Amino acid sequence: MAAVRTTGEVLRHRLAVVSLVVILFVMLAPILWITATAFKPRNLATTVPPTVFFTPEVSPFVKLMVKRSQLREKPTEEQLAAAPWWERLVLEGGEKVVRSGKGAVQPSGYPSRFLNSLIVATVSTVLAVSMGTITAYGFSRFKVKGEDDWLFFILSTRMLPPVVVAIPMFLMYRAVGLNDTHLGLIILYTAFNLSFSVWLMKGFIDEIPKEYEDAALVDGYTRMQAFFKIVLPEAATGIAATAVFCFITAWNEYAFALIMTNKRAQTAPPFIPSQIGSGLPDWTVIAAGTVLFLLPVAIFTFLLRNHLLRGMSFGAIRK
Amino acid sequence: MSPRIELERVNKHFGPVHVINDVNLTVQEREFVVFLGQSGCGKTTTLRAIAGLETIDSGAIRIAGRAVQDTRPEERDIAFVFQSFALYPHLTVYENMAFPLRATRTPRDEVDRTVRRVAEVLQTSHLLKRRPSALSGGDLQRVAIGRALVRQPKAMLMDEPIGSLDAKLREEMRVELKRLHVEQGSTTIYVTHDQIEAMALADRIVVMHAGVLQQVGSPEEVYANPVNLFVAQFVGSPVMNVAEVSVTGQDGAARVTVAGAAEGFVFPAALIDRLSVAGAADKPLSLGIRPEALEITLAPQDGAIPVEAHLIEPLGSHDIVDLKMGPGFLRARTRAGLVPGPGTQVWVRADAGRAHFFDSGSGQSLGVRL
Numbered sequence: 001m002a003a004v005r006t007t008g009e010v011l012r013h014r015l016a017v018v019s020l021v022v023i024l025f026v027m028l029a030p031i032l033w034i035t036a037t038a039f040k041p042r043n044l045a046t047t048v049p050p051t052v053f054f055t056p057e058v059s060p061f062v063k064l065m066v067k068r069s070q071l072r073e074k075p076t077e078e079q080l081a082a083a084p085w086w087e088r089l090v091l092e093g094g095e096k097v098v099r100s101g102k103g104a105v106q107p108s109g110y111p112s113r114f115l116n117s118l119i120v121a122t123v124s125t126v127l128a129v130s131m132g133t134i135t136a137y138g139f140s141r142f143k144v145k146g147e148d149d150w151l152f153f154i155l156s157t158r159m160l161p162p163v164v165v166a167i168p169m170f171l172m173y174r175a176v177g178l179n180d181t182h183l184g185l186i187i188l189y190t191a192f193n194l195s196f197s198v199w200l201m202k203g204f205i206d207e208i209p210k211e212y213e214d215a216a217l218v219d220g221y222t223r224m225q226a227f228f229k230i231v232l233p234e235a236a237t238g239i240a241a242t243a244v245f246c247f248i249t250a251w252n253e254y255a256f257a258l259i260m261t262n263k264r265a266q267t268a269p270p271f272i273p274s275q276i277g278s279g280l281p282d283w284t285v286i287a288a289g290t291v292l293f294l295l296p297v298a299i300f301t302f303l304l305r306n307h308l309l310r311g312m313s314f315g316a317i318r319k
Numbered sequence: 320m321s322p323r324i325e326l327e328r329v330n331k332h333f334g335p336v337h338v339i340n341d342v343n344l345t346v347q348e349r350e351f352v353v354f355l356g357q358s359g360c361g362k363t364t365t366l367r368a369i370a371g372l373e374t375i376d377s378g379a380i381r382i383a384g385r386a387v388q389d390t391r392p393e394e395r396d397i398a399f400v401f402q403s404f405a406l407y408p409h410l411t412v413y414e415n416m417a418f419p420l421r422a423t424r425t426p427r428d429e430v431d432r433t434v435r436r437v438a439e440v441l442q443t444s445h446l447l448k449r450r451p452s453a454l455s456g457g458d459l460q461r462v463a464i465g466r467a468l469v470r471q472p473k474a475m476l477m478d479e480p481i482g483s484l485d486a487k488l489r490e491e492m493r494v495e496l497k498r499l500h501v502e503q504g505s506t507t508i509y510v511t512h513d514q515i516e517a518m519a520l521a522d523r524i525v526v527m528h529a530g531v532l533q534q535v536g537s538p539e540e541v542y543a544n545p546v547n548l549f550v551a552q553f554v555g556s557p558v559m560n561v562a563e564v565s566v567t568g569q570d571g572a573a574r575v576t577v578a579g580a581a582e583g584f585v586f587p588a589a590l591i592d593r594l595s596v597a598g599a600a601d602k603p604l605s606l607g608i609r610p611e612a613l614e615i616t617l618a619p620q621d622g623a624i625p626v627e628a629h630l631i632e633p634l635g636s637h638d639i640v641d642l643k644m645g646p647g648f649l650r651a652r653t654r655a656g657l658v659p660g661p662g663t664q665v666w667v668r669a670d671a672g673r674a675h676f677f678d679s680g681s682g683q684s685l686g687v688r689l
Contacts, residue, residue: 211403219419
């Protein structure tokens with residue numbers, strides 16, 4: 001800490017703080033808005049001018065989770081009195097909760113889509129990171145003939161905008177029966193993330209001194225054992241950073257999920273905007289679905305934040 | 320049981336570079352051998368080849384009589400201490416030291432006993448719970464050696480293990496390494512570029528240059544009888560003076576004159592005969608003489624030639640004085656404070672018994688001693 005600061009430095013420091021606050025607000029405003037919308041009553045969601053102050057309610061989240069159908073007339077007093085609190089919220093919105101013949105509440109499409117997202121993103125992340133780590137290790141530690149060309153070739157798979165291959169991919173997937181399957185999306189996302197994972201992990205593994213493995217080798221371990229006991233723990237930071245990036249990519253992917261899936265293996269991104277309310281899109285439910293959808297990535301990133309910060313500056317820190 | 324390590328016609332190339340050039344060497348049981356050379360001379364590569372961390376192009380490496388050049392490092396049962404220590408940052412000191420034992424699935428209580436015993440020997444018992452990042456250089460080095468010792472390996476290979484420590488610590492660790500070797504008695508090959516370390520530790524020194532063994536011998540032998548100019552100038556500090564000279568007979572003595580100097584050193588007349596016997600009569604000659612073999616006096620005396628002192632390095636126990644001789648300088652070792660200052664006129668005499676003569680062209684010693 002400099003003990004003495006000139007007026008110019010103080011001014012510059014304050015300017016920096018102010019501009020950071022402005023940038024932060026601009027970045028967070030959409031998230032703030034979508035979160036506010038998720039707690040609004042339906043009639044306040046699309047008012048002009050926008051409603052900023054309102055009494056928050058959880059009805060959008062209830063509506064998000066259950067299957068609903070429109071009521072033709074207003075719910076009666078008995079109906080309202082007989083319903084549990086969450087069902088009352090739906091009834092007051094002019095809709096009723098759909099139940100099976102035995103009276104069990106039918107869930108909406110959202111929980112299964114959310115689960116699909118979790119499965120697809122997690123499995124593809126694990127695959128992309130583990131395959132990427134092994135590949136990167138090979139490139140980093142052994143003389144591979146035409147190494148630079150291979151690495152360029154691997155990276156070149158990212159040079160095409162993915163959407164341009166969507167139609168051919170769709171046709172191929174239809175031919176082999178991978179349409180609307182978890183496996184199909186997992187393969188797609190793994191392939192998409194792999195090049196990124198290889199490049200990122202190579203950077204991290206290059207940073208791990210070779211002597212660690214040499215030491216393990218002369219100490220009586222095989223190369224495989226040395227890899228698992230030494231290289232993997234040492235590369236934990238890199239693995240965490242790569243995993244976050246891969247997970248975010250797979251989790252947020254929209255275009256392919258929209259084209260390749262429609263029901264069984266559909267992920268949350270294409271499903272959320274298709275939430276239909278009574279007649280018109282119910283923006284509060286869409287917002288509620290979005291807010292829930294944001295949480296896993298936020299939590300995942302938050303848990304790994306220390307690794308990420310170190311990961312972002314890879315190459316800069318010497319151990 | 321410490322094994323003998325044999326290298327037979329070992330060759331290795333890195334692309335066009337011949338890093339190990341036809342090396343033959345036998346390291347005896349319990350011997351401490353030091354590979355000495357500049358960086359890039361192939362000494363580390365040779366050591367790594369013995370450990371199995373590098374493959375060799377041709378030749379044989381035998382440990383305890385068994386050819387191991389085609390076996391993997393883990394099958395050779397040797398320990399290796401790295402210059403960078405290579406302690407695993409994610410493991411504690413205890414786990415680092417236990418790591419080699421875990422490879423052989425040693426029972427837990429035996430691992431514990433061994434680690435604690437070795438830690439005791441190396442005075443690192445209080446560090447066992449720490450991580451390497453919390454240790455000082457000297458402690459890191461002790462732990463690295465400890466990791467090598469726990470397995471009671473057949474042989475110890477050390478690659479500049481104290482190269483990254485500061486000077487004082489290096490001196491301490493040198494003594495400790497010597498003590499350890501005396502106690503443990505394992506066959507040891509030690510790589511360094513520091514000739515003082517080599518002299519202090521070695522039973523035998525192996526001087527390497529450009530992948531070729533230059534000389535193998537005891538420290539005294541390498542110091543007193545260097546086989547060529549490279550060894551002569553690499554071993555010893557300050558380095559041996561080497562100057563092109565001409566030898567002439569005069570007044571029943573031989574005059575050895577540094578090229579460009581006015582007067583020559585007086586040597587016994589027998590020098591001329593011996594040089595011609597060695598077949599060096601017409602070849603360009605170099606005189607090699609160590610600083611301590613040049614005797615300086617402040618007053619003229621028999622056989623001494625007058626020179627001017629140029630720079631003086633006071634080193635406490637002695638001074639190193641640069642003497643202007645022809646176009647260059649000769650460095651002499653004197654007692655502290657003998658020469659009062661630069662520019663002093665002094666007289667210098669060469670100790671003929673400690674002079675070396677080299678063929679300037681090939682750099683080989685002529686083997687002429689008086």
